[in-house]
Amino acid sequence: KNEVEQSPQNLTAQEGEFITINCSYSVGISALHWLQQHPGGGIVSLFMLSSGKKKHGRLIATINIQEKHSSLHITASHPRDSAVYICAVFTSGSRLTFGEGTQLTVNP
Amino acid sequence: KAGVTQTPRYLIKTRGQQVTLSCSPISGHRSVSWYQQTPGQGLQFLFEYFSETQRNKGNFPGRFSGRQFSNSRSEMNVSTLELGDSALYLCASSFSRNQETQYFGPGTRLLVL
Numbered sequence: 001k002n003e004v005e006q007s008p009q010n011l012t013a014q015e016g017e018f019i020t021i022n023c024s025y026s027v028g029i030s031a032l033h034w035l036q037q038h039p040g041g042g043i044v045s046l047f048m049l050s051s052g053k054k055k056h057g058r059l060i061a062t063i064n065i066q067e068k069h070s071s072l073h074i075t076a077s078h079p080r081d082s083a084v085y086i087c088a089v090f091t092s093g094s095r096l097t098f099g100e101g102t103q104l105t106v107n108p
Numbered sequence: 109k110a111g112v113t114q115t116p117r118y119l120i121k122t123r124g125q126q127v128t129l130s131c132s133p134i135s136g137h138r139s140v141s142w143y144q145q146t147p148g149q150g151l152q153f154l155f156e157y158f159s160e161t162q163r164n165k166g167n168f169p170g171r172f173s174g175r176q177f178s179n180s181r182s183e184m185n186v187s188t189l190e191l192g193d194s195a196l197y198l199c200a201s202s203f204s205r206n207q208e209t210q211y212f213g214p215g216t217r218l219l220v221l
């Protein structure tokens with residue numbers, strides 16, 4: 001079993017839909033990253049969370065440390081949101097352990 | 109501020125050769141981590157450098173090595189390349205070793221023939 005699991009692996013939505021991507025982890029952590037990777041390969045950090053909730057534009061991320069679960073929500077999805085979304089946790093120092101990623105496709 | 113830069117962006121090598129990849133972190137950042145991304149294994153941690161010292165190492169064979177210079181720039185080296193080393197190699201920098209946001213470079217795509 002992977003230390004970090006994401007669901008779903010693939011997600012197709014229509015423009016304007018509300019999207020949720022889930023991340024569960026089995027190790028004790030103090031912080032979690034949500035990352036976005038576009039087809040060219042570059043990775044962008046969307047959020048780093050250690051508790052509660054953060055919002056940036058149409059993106060919202062929540063984390064429940066006790067339940068070892070985090071969610072990434074996208075409101076009013078747009079085709080430009082199409083990308084791979086990756087959950088990553090700090091397991092030791094600056095070492096990140098990654099989920100397998102969720103491929104999101106938003107159709108116009 | 110300039111972002112994390114990696115050179116070269118693309119590389120083709122043959123089995124048995126060695127390769128050196130370079131990463132320049134964001135100015136002022138002292139921690140550099142390296143990751144390998146393949147379709148089969150996803151993103152995996154290679155190693156982390158801080159203040160010219162390797163602080164953490166992932167589960168990769170000794171053919172994978174790295175170093176960090178006094179200006180925080182880092183290099184990783186893979187010797188005796190194997191077909192399975194074909195991957196996207198990403199580096200990420202952060203200011204310290206605390207668990208803080210990491211900023212990723214564009215990656216070096218290595219193809220081993």
